Amino acid sequence: MEKFAFLIHPIEVDDIYRKYKYLKYLSDNTVEKLASLLPPSKVSNICNLKSDYNEGEGWFIGIPLTTKEIMCSKEEKVIAKIIEAGKKAEKLGAKILGLGAHTSVIGDAGITIAENLNIAVTTGNSYTVAAAFEATKEACRLLGTDISENDIAVIGANGSIGKVCAELACRSSKKVILIGRDRNKLEALKKLLEKKYEGVNIYCSTSIAGGISNAGVVFTVTSSLDQIIEPQYIKTGAVVCDVARPRDVSKKVQSLRKDVLVIEGGVIEVPKGVEFNFNFGFPEGLAYACMAETMILALEGRYENFSIGRDIDIEKIDEINRLAEKHGFKLAGLRSFERVIDKNYIESVKNYIKMKKIVMENVERV
Ligand SMILES: NC(=O)c1ccc[n+]([C@@H]2O[C@H](COP(=O)([O-])OP(=O)(O)OC[C@H]3O[C@@H](n4cnc5c(N)ncnc54)[C@H](OP(=O)(O)O)[C@@H]3O)[C@@H](O)[C@H]2O)c1
DSSP states (O other): EEEEEEEOOOHHHHHHHHHOGGGGGGGHHHHHHHHHHSOOOOEEEEEEEEEESEEEEEEOOOOOOHHHHHHOOHHOOOHHHHHHHHHHHHHTTOSSEEEEGGGGSSSSTHHHHTTSSSEEOOOOOHHHHHHHHHHHHHHHHHTTTGGGSSSEEEETTHHHHHHHHHHHHHHHHHHHHHEEEEEEHHHHHHHHHHHHHHOOOEEEOOOOHHHHHHOEEEOOOOOSSSBOOOOGSTTTEEEEEEOOSSBBBBBBEEEEEEEEEEESSSSEEEOOOOBBOOOSSSSSEEHHHHHHHHHHHHHTTTOOSSSSOOOOOOHHHHHHHHHHTTOEEEEEEEEETTTEOOHOOOOOHHHHHHHHHHHHHHHHHH
8 A cells, every 4th residue: 555645734714714613713914823833744534545556544744734824934934944844744654745736836846855855756737737728728628719729828947847848849839928026046047948849939928918918828837826817918808827826817707808718727536435534625526736646656656756846847747747647647627716618608708708708899999
């Protein structure tokens, strides 16, 4: 029996209130600070993981830090807490630890954590990127276009997920826009990609609004604590894949831009029967791609630091896709703002796109 553990944390303070309703009487700050004093603990047992080739079991380990606490506290303190959680996983018998949400973003994206543990570590970023790309291709197909016909923008292109997303974008389209805050890093990435992908036009931008205004496909993968994509930035008919947690796309887009398709990146259907014994907000049988990567590596007995650091090899994306298929993991149906995207949803987006185009043509004529 293969063994794994996956690290989780409350994304927002509301996630703490959901479990401990009585804390609502205290201020958000007090609750976050109080929670951060608690040690990491086992949250649940993940059982019945079976593929055609192997079986596994695992544990969710929780660290009581919200995204804000992880990003704004002293880095050494947060990393020490993650290592403490990793030791807990070791004691339970796990042989690989997956870093969930912002536990994979902090510091050097898993390298120091791996150096301080006796078990393998992965961020899950390879399968996250693979799944986001597959989901986006499918969303384009449903809207009657092909990803290759679109300009692709990547927001957060300097990051661990962003860099490899940008490379996949260069494999798929003739025009790619790299968006981030650090222009020098963007320019360096552009140079690297231009060498590898001749004939692709690559642009850099530090403006989100300007960078995505003509993009038919947008991958957004930043570590921002705030929502950074406003309704007016997005092109009519665009597919926006929001991989970030917390989300990058403003909630307002859902009500104000019915002519665009925003999808959640990286939702995976796991082999039938898996019991997570903890509600992380998905219906039964679905998991985040980063969780799935940890489970796949365990089933394959690949106890190695698979995706760590900020330079993920593109070959890893193809490899994890192959292993996922072997062990019965696949892309789940598309979801948008926690809702399943069905045929009617797609038809409605297509109608709004048609309507918006007619309005725009009329405006141009006047
Ligand atoms: N859905 C899933 O299954 C899943 C799995 C893993 C991770 N994630 C999420 O994916 C996101 C990215 O993770 P990562 O490991 O790639 O993080 P990362 O390596 O730290 O990269 C994040 C990038 O975001 C950029 N950024 C931050 N704030 C920004 C802002 N306000 N505007 C524009 N760019 C901004 C930074 O750009 P500069 O370098 O230019 O400053 C940085 O390069 C996180 O939200 C994480 O929680 C999701």
